[in-house]
Amino acid sequence: MRKWLGVLVVTLGIASTVDEGHVAVTAAHAIRVTGYYRDPDVAKLPAAMSFAYARLRAQDVDLTPRDPIEFGDIEHAAGVVIFLHGFAGSFVLPCWELSRAAAHAKLATVCPSTGVNGDWWSASGEKTLRATVANLRRRGVQSFYLAGLSNGGVGATVLAPRMRGTFKGLILLSGASSSAANPGIPVLAVQGRRDTMMPASMVRAYTQRVGGRYVELDAGHFSMLIRAEETHDAVVSWLTR
Incomplete structure (x- = not known):
C-alpha cells in the first residue's frame, strides 16, 4: 500500500x-x-x-498550477485569508472553494505551498507562512485570517499561537492538533463526523478547549469536497457575522 x-x-x-x-x-x-x-x-x-x-x-477558473494561488483583488480587499493545503500539495480546487466563502466577507484568498507532505508545523512550513504574510504586507494588506485543510489545519493550529497578533481568526477544515496552544483568536472548525484520518472527537475537543465554533457534517475526511455547499455556508456564516 x-x-x-x-x-x-x-x-x-x-x-x-x-x-x-x-x-x-x-x-x-x-x-x-x-x-x-x-x-x-x-x-x-x-x-x-x-x-x-x-x-x-x-466559470473559466484558471487551473494552471502556481505558487502561491491567489483569488480576489489582494490590494483592495478588506483582508486576506491565507489557506494552508494538506497532504499531496497545493491545488486550485480547495483554494477556489474557500475563496468563494471568503469573498462574501470581501476577503481575498492566498494559498501558498510547502510541498507534498503539507507539514506546515515544520521549520520550512513556518518560514513559508511568515514569508507569505510579509509579502502581503508589502502589498498593503493589513488584515489576515489563517485557514488550513487536513495537515494544513494541524499546521494552522500550531502556527497561529507562534504568530500571535498576526491573524484575526482561524478556520480549520478536517484537521487540528490536539496539543496546540490556544491561539487567542476566534476559531471555526468544520469537521466530518466519520473522518478516519482526523477523528472528529479530537477536532471537537480542540475547538471546545479554545472556545471556538464547531460544525460537524455527515461525512468523512473529504467533507470539504463531499459537503462543499455545507462547508461553504458554515464558513460564510462565521466570517460575515
Missing part, C-alpha cells in the same frame, strides 16, 4: 505540467481502487471531483 501511495504522490506532483482536474480525478480513482484510505468518502471522490472541476471550467 505504501508503494501505491508513493505513486499517487508522484502523480499529483505532475500536476505542474498538466491539467490539474485530470490529474486529481485520476488520483481519486487510484485512492478508491487501492483502498489505502479507509474513509467513508473515498468511494465518492472520483464523481465529486469530476463535478467540482466541471464547475471550475464552466
Whole structure:
C-alpha cells in the first residue's frame, strides 16, 4: 500500500505540467481502487471531483498550477485569508472553494505551498507562512485570517499561537492538533463526523478547549469536497457575522 501511495504522490506532483482536474480525478480513482484510505468518502471522490472541476471550467477558473494561488483583488480587499493545503500539495480546487466563502466577507484568498507532505508545523512550513504574510504586507494588506485543510489545519493550529497578533481568526477544515496552544483568536472548525484520518472527537475537543465554533457534517475526511455547499455556508456564516 505504501508503494501505491508513493505513486499517487508522484502523480499529483505532475500536476505542474498538466491539467490539474485530470490529474486529481485520476488520483481519486487510484485512492478508491487501492483502498489505502479507509474513509467513508473515498468511494465518492472520483464523481465529486469530476463535478467540482466541471464547475471550475464552466466559470473559466484558471487551473494552471502556481505558487502561491491567489483569488480576489489582494490590494483592495478588506483582508486576506491565507489557506494552508494538506497532504499531496497545493491545488486550485480547495483554494477556489474557500475563496468563494471568503469573498462574501470581501476577503481575498492566498494559498501558498510547502510541498507534498503539507507539514506546515515544520521549520520550512513556518518560514513559508511568515514569508507569505510579509509579502502581503508589502502589498498593503493589513488584515489576515489563517485557514488550513487536513495537515494544513494541524499546521494552522500550531502556527497561529507562534504568530500571535498576526491573524484575526482561524478556520480549520478536517484537521487540528490536539496539543496546540490556544491561539487567542476566534476559531471555526468544520469537521466530518466519520473522518478516519482526523477523528472528529479530537477536532471537537480542540475547538471546545479554545472556545471556538464547531460544525460537524455527515461525512468523512473529504467533507470539504463531499459537503462543499455545507462547508461553504458554515464558513460564510462565521466570517460575515
